[in-house]
Amino acid sequence: MKTLFGATVVVMGLWMGSTAGAQVACPQAKPSPLDGLWEHLGSEDGAATTKRWSEDLDGDGKVDKLEGAVDGGSGYSSATLTVRLATGESFSVQSGGSHEAIWNLEAVPDVLVRRPRLRKNVEAILFRVCPKAEGSFRRLRVQPRGAPLRWEKGKPTPATSYTIYQDDPKIIERMYGVARDWEQFRGRKEPPKAFWISYGGANHHATERCAFQALETKGDLELLQTRHGVLLYDRAKDQHAWLWVFGGGHKLRYPSAIAAEFDDKGVAVTYRVRNRECRTTVDLGTGEFSPAQCVAGAGLSRGQAPARLTDTCF
Structure with missing residues (x-):
């Protein structure tokens, strides 16, 4: 499953915490009980987009009841998981949203903050959770002002879609200050204790023949481009750095x-x-x-062949 994303474009900044310079190794996405539902979106059989099942989700030896549902259209896609534990406690979690932004926030229910094992089992159904951000997402968070380039060893690897669990109180407070007016947070009287931060990195490479297109070189530096980003590769030092990443504003396709x-x-x-x-x-x-500097229409690139149309793969 793992679809993305919904958010209003905002100034990022100071919400991911510190990250190392090495490329991030994320776990492989696991099959989800909701995977088979997506193919039925738009069909007349609305029930095919909902699934109910039972399992011991929290490891207490008792059977819990789960219901998953997917929804979507040309502008958005989302999945909702509703859980009723054997204790009677219930909660709902949603992933996905608008197709016009490359990142999104969701509040983590308090019960999942208190119970990490239960949270990880819920995440396995809805998200692909990584321990920290990789290079393209780190670069997005410093825009629009910028910060020193973060060079990572080796050639770049294709960005992927993933989610990060964040429970640092100071970061949560800053993020909530930005997102409190978003639809999913309206009516809240205080920040959640944790956020899921989701990034649709796979949009950098979707439908393209090659993950990175080589544009031009200057000395040892090779300029590369994706659908939504620009980066450098230093051939002499065998390292790369992301320069610019699109934060959203139109459909990512x-x-x-x-x-x-x-x-x-x-x-x-x-x-x-x-x-x-x-x-x-x-x-x-x-x-x-x-x-x-922005202009309406194609004023800045008029007469200039878009670099995306080159056939040179990196």
Whole structure:
């Protein structure tokens, strides 16, 4: 399952905690009891998008009752898991949302914060949980101001979709300050004790013939591009760093990255947000972004062949 995502585009910043420079090894996604439901979306048999079953979800030796449901359309997709424990306690968890944002937040029910084993079993049904963010998600969180580039050893590997469990009180408070007006948090009187932070990294490579397209080189630096991101590979040092990642604003099935090129200030990135084209320059020394310049239509790339259309795979 593992579909993504819903969120309003916001300034990220200071919510993931510290991360190491090495690429993150995430566990393989496991089969979910809800996987088979997605193929029935849009059919006349609405019951086919709901599944009920029983299992000992919390390991207490008693049978719990579960109900999963999927829903979606051209603009969103979501899955909801409702659990009624043998003790009588019940809760619901949702994943997914709008197709216009590459990351999302969901509040973790208090019972799952208190009971890690139960939480991990719920996560196995709805999410693919990783211990920390990989390079493209880390870069997204420092936009739009920027931060020093984070170089990681080796060639880049395709980004994937995953979820991070975050329960640091200080980070939770900052995140809730940003997201408290989102639909899923309206009516709450206080922040949750934990968040699930989901990232749709697989959108970088969906439907493309190659995961990374090679654009141009400057010395040992090779400029690469995905559907929604731009990065560098240093051939001499065998390391890579993400420069820019699209935060959302239109359906992710449409590429946002239009072009990228070296200039005398760093790397200029041209990208699309709905009916606007924008350009920012990434300073390779500081990692900072210049203020984005945006125009309606294709004003910035008119007469310029989109770099996405090259056939050169990295």
